[in-house]
Amino acid sequence: MLRIYNTLSRKTEEFVTLEPNKVRLYVCGVTVYNDAHVGHAMSALVFDIIRRYLEYRGYAVRHVMNFTDVDDKIINRANSLGEDPLKLAERYINDYAQNLADLNILPATVNPRVSGTMPLIIQFIQGLIEKGHAYPAANGDVYFRVTSDDDYGRLSGRKLEDMQAGARIEIGEEKENPLDFALWKAAKPGEIFWESPWGKGRPGWHIECSAMNLAELGEQIDIHGGGNDLVFPHHENEIAQSESYTGKEFARYWVHNGMLQLGGEKMSKSLGNIISIKEFLSKHDADVMRMLVLNGTYRAPLMFNDETLGAAEKNVERLKSGLRPASASAKGLTDGNASGLTALAETAKSNFTEAMDSDFNTAGAVAALFELVKGINTARDNGATNDQLQPAQSMLRELSGVHGLRLQEKQGSGDADKFINLLIEVRSEVRKQKLWPLSDLIRDRLKELGVTLEDSKEGTTWRWG
RNA sequence: GGCGUCGUGGCCAAGUGGUAAGGCAAGGGUCUGCAAAACCCUCACUCAGGGGUUCGAAUCCCCUCGACGCCUCCA
Structure with a gap:
């Protein structure tokens, strides 16, 4: 019997799917505006391992991972580079997909993008407005009305009253309640925009995931995953939007991975303590990153040193x-x-x-x-x-x-083999004559070239590494 | 300050009521010309600290201390 820790209940629960033998799995992907780092790799690996195990257990898994390709940070980066934001995003999407492939992470069943989900997002927001869960403001933004959701805060264990104190309304926002969040943001001059009933603009961060879930997996899903830094506000807001829209329980199991720790702190773009996946893989085999994750507990912080x-x-x-x-x-x-x-x-x-x-x-x-x-x-x-x-x-x-480990011996070029074998043959003669310094020299020099020799009674074997 | 997760040997870490898995590191040994690899042996009377419940607790309850994450963008 498979048991999964559910962030929502803070308990380990028996895993029961909505449909027998089928799993609808949604994992929050990345915002593509920069090279992905090993922290992203950890999260992707955790859910790759979970997905592989579910499949091993006989479940047919529909695995959805989104790409956020419309976002402030993308727009800012694109502006500073003088590049089209969607082009920039496209570039990093391709990069990220390559990173995942290099890490032997199975591709998701589908990778929806914000830019490709616009009609549904608008329809979703419209529906929320009609049901009284959202309201358009005079400035062209549309906000979600948190007080319209009875159990807002139940994923992260917060109460509206407790949060009121520290909440503030940013300049330019026209919210009824400081905790209301943007479903739609009016476009500033020169920004990329889509036409909507509320004017030119683009979606807020949280609505995209609700919409893509609905589009790809339906009103209810089995597992929703992501880093535990997304619990609040992102996942909390997703629940509020989706459940207010459909009136049904959104995700049955909320699964969150812990943060990769570099020097005792979370690795993150804003802290700047980053090692990119590309950089990591130039020095280590993909299996090493995977083993690092396997050695730990997916929910706990993972030490990277x-x-x-x-x-x-x-x-x-x-x-x-x-x-x-x-x-x-x-x-x-x-x-x-x-x-x-x-x-x-x-x-x-x-x-x-x-x-x-x-x-x-x-x-x-x-x-x-x-x-x-x-x-x-x-x-x-x-x-x-x-x-x-x-x-x-x-x-x-x-x-x-x-577990997704390849356990492949390193490969050299096929041409090298015959020369290595020749050296070993010569060295065997040298060893017969007990010319140890020369024999050791050959072994040491080959080691420097990445070839390991091992002598035994039966002769000498070698491998790359 | 609020919410949440958690503190097990030098390091990573399993175990969540019945008397401490596993890996790395370290030390000793077998093998080897020497190495390497592999194998064998050793390595926590103790689970942050203090109370309590129990025949019995690392495991349940309370308190204290500490770490990390979230409360603003974040995997």
Whole structure:
């Protein structure tokens, strides 16, 4: 039984879908005006892992992730670059899609954009006005009337009365209540705009997600995800809009990931402590970023530093060690020991599943993989043949694949192989003559070139890395 | 100040009523010409601190201290 922590109830609940075996999953994507950073990668990885696990559990997942391509920051950036805002957004959308692909993140089923959802957004706002949940102001803005929503604040645990004190109305706004938020913003001179019943303008930040949910998944969805920095006001406002519009419960499960921490602080564009995904991947394999996430708890802050990164790197190597072939001199295990290994693989699978069923406990699930790796490696040391290792190794592949790990040995150019093999052949002769300094020189120099040699009784093996 | 999450060994971290998983790091060993990899062994009488409930608590309740996030844009 799969159990998921629901931000709305602050409890771990049994996962029951609206339709049997189908999951409607919406995850807030990014505002595209700059390079995405590893904090965005964390969030995308968390929901990729969740989506992969749901699919492994047999659910058909319709995964929607939006791109916010109409926004103040995009407009500002475009103005400073003298570029068309939608062109700029398009560029960063392509960049981001490439980042996700490089991280081995499965593409969402659909990626709706604000600019492509305009008629529905306008219709949505119109509907809210008709029902008395929104009102157009004289300045051309349209605001959501928070007092019209009885349980406004229930996601983030806030009460309207408590929030009144600190709230302010910005210059130029014409709100009935300081907490009312913009559904539609009147265009300033020179800004990109769309025609609407309230004049030229563009949507506010929150309405887009309500509209795209409705367009792609319907009035009710199973899981709504995003970073926990979106709980208030973004998700709170989404609930208010969607439920006021449809009169139905919007999302059944609200799932929020914790923030990536760099130097004890949240990594964010405004703090400037950023490492871009591109930069990260120029130095590390995609599996390392994924392992960093898997090692942690998706809801908790995730430490990003040399130590946690180094551990993640070693962990990936360790999983890979389980996939190496039998030794050349393998004599075979007894039938009893071989079936013991197969049984171990089944145990690993049930421990893995049990952990993942418990609110996607990836750290516990990875621990099950390590137990399996140890069993495989011990069996190999004891002389297991490839046939005997095979069932356990395919289980390791299967389960690590559910986590989205590739576990690929690094590849060099195919042409290099024959030269490396030639060097190893020569070095073997050198070793026969016990010319150790020369033998070690070859090994050290190859290491510098990214080729690792390992000597054993059966001869020398090598791999990239 | 308000709301929320959380504090487990040097680091990351599982465990949420029955007596502390796993990984990294560290130390010792097997193997090796030496390495590397792999394997074996060691590594928290204790779970921020203090009360309480219970036969029994890291796990439940209360208080204190501390961290982080949100309350303005944010994954």
